[in-house]
Amino acid sequence: MSRKRLKGKELAEAFEQRTGQSFRDISLLDRALTHASAREVAGFDYQRLEFLGDRVLGLVISEMLFKAYPEAPEGELSVRLNALVNAETLAAIADEINLADLIQAGRELRSVTGRKRVNLRADIMEALIAAIYLEGGLEAARNFVHRYWMPRSQAEGAARRDPKTELQEWAHQVAGAAPTYSMDAREGPDHDPLFTISVHVKGHASAIGQGRSKREAEQAAATAMLIREGVWQGPEKVS
Structure with missing residues (x-):
């Protein structure tokens, strides 16, 4: 700026x-x-x-x-x-x-x-x-x-499902259990916190996400894992 x-x-x-x-x-x-x-x-x-x-x-x-x-x-x-x-x-x-x-x-x-x-x-x-x-x-x-x-x-992928829901269904298919989330860090002041959360699926490496709320960080972590595992394509590009 x-x-x-x-x-x-x-x-x-x-x-x-x-x-x-x-x-x-x-x-x-x-x-x-x-x-x-x-x-x-x-x-x-x-x-x-x-x-x-x-x-x-x-x-x-x-x-x-x-x-x-x-x-x-x-x-x-x-x-x-x-x-x-x-x-x-x-x-x-x-x-x-x-x-x-x-x-x-x-x-x-x-x-x-x-x-x-x-x-x-x-x-x-x-x-x-x-x-x-x-x-x-x-x-x-x-x-x-x-x-x-x-x-x-109107972009392709605009109707993509909630990543936590998508990851839960995928995890049950490949691991027979729901994913688990753990908070790694909380930074920043109370009015503008930044959460770092890891998601874990049995038999797969963890993925990490950040967000202003725990839910936002969990969604980011779930998205990261879905993309890495090829369930979703990479970040959506919009014109």
Whole structure:
């Protein structure tokens, strides 16, 4: 993330050039792109917007899938929804828009890597969706989400099942027993923890995953094992 961040009109113009989305209330955009670590300097941060954006994104994606797959059962729709609103997808879209140099964050977060960087970009995307919703209403938010999420919803593998469920069925087939999970580490502050968890299947090497919650870390570990063992293909690529 850049040390010299754009502000005000320049920030709004840069964002519009990258997304086509304009803002009359530039303060909304500024708030959406300000991390809590910069609150003392900026006087605000994106956390309340993130809360709202998460709900708006869930509604718009649910509606999009409901219309796009009229014959899909609830279970399939839930799988598709979860894949489209997870942190990895949001972070990938943030990268597609090239938001990194527009984010205001404290010094300690300017060079973060790994899972924390994924989570930061995901949070920013949710806050941006809320800002767009407050600026232009549900239709504006819907247009923005459709532009970046629709291609991903149609990608091969978008309806991939929950990895823990998939791994449990595979483990019963190859080992006759359910996989077991163990927590290897818990790092970070209480408001932003990072869990490292290993999954074990009898007769196979363990796999490791990380996440902001135990469940997220377990899912990451299960995914790693499914890919390594050839049950799933490698990480999904989206355009």
